[in-house]
Amino acid sequence: MTEHTHNHASHPDIVKRLKRASGHLISVISMIEAERPCLDIAQQLYAVEKAIAQAKKALIQDHLDHCLEDVVGTIEKDKRKTIEDFKEITKYL
Template identity: 65%
Template sequence: MSEPHLHESHPQVVARLKRALGHLRSVIEMIESGKPCVDVAQQLYAVEKAVAQAKRALIQDHVDHCLEDAAGTQGREQRRSLDEFKAITKYL
């Protein structure tokens, strides 16, 4: 069995996902109770944003820590490539 792979950001990622789960439960209830589509769409948007923010935080944390550690012993060219990769992940 492998060891747990935890980062400092994981509790914040979990909190975002739990918030998204709460929104999603609300959306299901709204649909089941016949709420207006505009209201449902607004809540779905909130779910989508919460999940996207959690994904972005997780990926950026991985780049900042896991890939950073791996590149620490690499040469200047690999360092430049990693810096470019880190910069582009901000657009996820």
Template identity: 65%
Template sequence: MSKKTPHHDHTHQSHDAIVKRLKRAEGHLRSIVTMIEDGRACVDIAQQLHAVEKAVYQAKRTLIQDHIDHCLEDAVGALANGEGASLEEFKQITKYL
């Protein structure tokens, strides 16, 4: 089970694009299930799975990069004030790279 981190009410400029990408991948994934149920060729299914995998990977990468780019300044300030939570958050998110 994953460890919950405190909820932060913040969004980044990339979040809308990430949500669009993930919703597209979600729909695509549903269509892959239908392809499997309909007995479509494995090579076609594998190709579509690869496309979904790439979309999810890119969404994750964009999210993490955006987080690092926009939250690093806050983290450095927090560390200067003796707050270690921001450093821990960066350690946690980088394991997903």
């Protein structure tokens, strides 16, 4: 891992998403311990999974929008399309 610090405007929202996911995960553990129905547990796990996936997606998109731009800088319009296409396609990860 690198030693650089990166703080972007989206980070507080990402932290909120992850804290919410953490709360849901704690709930899932309690549900399992309380022997709740598997369907209920699966629904909560799905919510946790989606929350984490959305946090990851937001982090990656923010990184591409800011950090990649810093490295690439100003380039010709015809070469810019490749970078824009790359950023767009990562939304489908």
